Amino acid sequence: MTASPIRPITYWDGTPVPWITGWTAETIPPQTLTVHHGRGGTGLGFLEEDSPTDRQHDVLWPRMPATRGGRPDFATVHALRQRQAMSRLLCQMCGGPTLCSRSDERTLFLVGSAGGRPIEEGERTDAPPVHAVCARLAVEHCPPLRRGWAAALVSYTPVWGVAGLLYHPQTLDQLPVADPSGMHHVAFTDGRRLRWTLAVRLLVTLEGVTAVTDLDLLAEEESGALRLSL
Ligand SMILES: [Zn+2]
Secondary structure, rough: OOOOOOOOOOEEEOOOEOOOOOEEOOOOOOOOOOEEOOEEEEEEEEEEOOHHEEEOOOEOOOOOOOOOOOOOEEHHHHOOOOOHHHHHEEOOOOHHHHHHHHOOEEEEEEEEEOOOOOOOOOEEOOOOOOOOHHHHHHHHOOHHHOEEEEEEEEEEEOOEEEEEEOOOOOOOOOOOOOOOOOOEEEEOOOOOOOOEEEEEEEEEEEEEEEEEEEHHHHHHHHHHHHHHHO
C-alpha cells in the first residue's frame, strides 16, 4: 500500500503553518561573499564554498538550517523548502507530492489575488503547488488568501529562473531593486546576471492553465483519485 501524499500539517496556536514558511530558529548563518572562478566563468561565491551544496540550477543559494525550530515566521518563506517544493512539485502546505493526487496529472496552483485577477497562461510564480484539500485549508486560514485568491489546474511547469539578490561584479555591493518584493527576477537564460545572483526562490511558468473556482469539488475529485491509487 502506498502512503498518502497528503502529509500531516503543523499547527501553531490553532493556525496551520505552511511547509514552506520560515521558522525563527532557521536563521541564515553569516556567509562571506567573494568572487568565485568556476565553471561558466567568474561570478559570486562564498568564501568557504561547497559547490555541490551551495549551487543548484547553476546559481548560488544561501546555506541555511531546515529544522522548523522556534516559532513560525509567517512573513518569511524558507528558501530551501521553497526550492524543493517547486522543483519536485511538493505541496506548499503539507510538503507531500502533488503529482499523484489527480488522475489527469495536472497540478493545482493557488495565489493571493485581492483584486480577483485570475492566474494567466504563461504566468511566472514563486508559489509552489498545493493539494486541493490543503488549498481549502489555506484559503480559510491564510490572511492574504482570505482577501482574495485565484486557483488553476496547470499542465506544465517549466523552470524559468530565480528571484534573489543581485551583486555588483566589482564591488560586491547589493544592487538596488524596484520590485516591491525586494528581489530581482533573473532568467536561467540570462547567464551574465545569474552569475552575480544569490538566489532565494525558484520560479516556474504556468502553462496549460485552467481556472478553478470550486475548491470543494476539486477536493472531492482528489480524494477519489487518492482512493484509487492507494
Ligand atoms: Zn498538501
